[in-house]
Amino acid sequence: xxxxxxxxxxxxxxxxxxxxxxxxxxxxxxxxxxxxxxxxxxxxxxxxxxxxxxxxxxxxxxxxxxxxxxxxxxxxxxxxxxxxxxxxxxxxxxxxxxxxxxxxxxxxxxxxxxxxxxxxxxxxxxxxxxxxxxxxxxxxxxxxxxxxxxxxxxxxxxxxxxxxxxxxxxxxxxxxxxxxxxxxxxxxxxxxxxxxxxxxxxxxxxxxxxxxxxxxxxxxxxxxxxxxxxxxxxxxxxxxxxxxxxxxxxxxxxxxxxxxxxxxxxxxxxxxxxxxxxxxx
Numbered sequence: 001x002x003x004x005x006x007x008x009x010x011x012x013x014x015x016x017x018x019x020x021x022x023x024x025x026x027x028x029x030x031x032x033x034x035x036x037x038x039x040x041x042x043x044x045x046x047x048x049x050x051x052x053x054x055x056x057x058x059x060x061x062x063x064x065x066x067x068x069x070x071x072x073x074x075x076x077x078x079x080x081x082x083x084x085x086x087x088x089x090x091x092x093x094x095x096x097x098x099x100x101x102x103x104x105x106x107x108x109x110x111x112x113x114x115x116x117x118x119x120x121x122x123x124x125x126x127x128x129x130x131x132x133x134x135x136x137x138x139x140x141x142x143x144x145x146x147x148x149x150x151x152x153x154x155x156x157x158x159x160x161x162x163x164x165x166x167x168x169x170x171x172x173x174x175x176x177x178x179x180x181x182x183x184x185x186x187x188x189x190x191x192x193x194x195x196x197x198x199x200x201x202x203x204x205x206x207x208x209x210x211x212x213x214x215x216x217x218x219x220x221x222x223x224x225x226x227x228x229x230x231x232x233x234x235x236x237x238x239x240x241x242x243x244x245x246x247x248x249x250x251x252x253x254x255x256x257x258x259x260x261x262x263x264x265x266x267x268x269x270x271x272x273x274x275x276x277x278x279x280x281x
Contacts, residue, residue, distance in 0.1 A: 001087060002087070005088075005089050006090070006094060007135060010090075021045055022040075022041030022139065023132070023138030023140070024084070025051045025143075029068070029069040031183065038079060045139065048082075050079050050084050051090070052072065052075055053089065053128070057123070057127060058125045059124070102127075105123050109152055112248070114149050114150075114271070116238075117262065122153055133165060139164075140167075141167055144170055144172065148258055148260060152244075155167045172273075177200075178199075178201070180271075188265055191233060192233055192268065195265055196234075198231040198263075201227060202227035206220040206221075215253045217241035217249065217251055217253055221239050235264040236264075237261075241259055244256040260274075
């Protein structure tokens with residue numbers, strides 16, 4: 001496995017990759033969810049590249065950039081074990097040199113959900129992903145369903161800017177008790193970790209109602225919010241039942257929809273979601 005830091009090194013090593021290239025962009029502190037993306041890329045493509053970069057432009061001043069967990073040696077070992085061929089670990093100065101002033105924004109899809117409560121977040125995400133795509137030039141790029149809005153936004157960016165890249169969204173990987181794997185789970189103390197299982201429980205409760213015929217979106221939102229409200233350590237930021245394509249909040253479910261939420265446990269903010277298809281079991 002080749003490991004490079006500068007853009008010039010990356011371009012040299014990228015030229016040596018054989019056949020189709022799958023790409024897994026990450027912010028590091030990798031878990032089984034990230035590794036599932038790398039393994040899927042290895043299955044689909046002849047070569048696999050990954051990046052590890054904690055992107056400062058997607059964090060608000062009040063968010064956890066400085067404290068974001070990092071363990072580069074462990075990350076590199078996991079990626080090598082997964083069969084990744086090339087890893088790029090750029091510095092902030094490499095990605096955003098002095099005088100940097102160009103941004104990529106996707107508008108309508110970022111107006112709700114995460115975009116409503118983290119206004120600058122997606123501009124940072126789409127800008128850094130566009131830069132990563134330009135540098136790595138993959139054939140396919142792999143993202144997790146846990147960040148459902150992010151995946152939709154990146155798909156829109158790729159379509160609008162004519163990137164010749166297939167976006168592959170892979171299923172959420174969960175702990176045995178249902179908690180979605182996340183680098184931020186490490187912030188939870190023992191009581192918060194136990195309480196955080198309420199996210200998956202609330203999604204399952206709403207999904208069960210849907211499977212029994214409930215199609216009123218507000219009733220599903222209430223099922224989720226009531227379930228979350230039953231956990232004293234959970235502080236709900238939002239729950240949503242939105243159209244999977246437009247991400248607009250629904251009144252009645254008539255097609256594929258996305259149940260999602262953001263909830264605080266102490267200072268740790270977690271998100272989770274599930275997709276409701278026309279038939280959901």
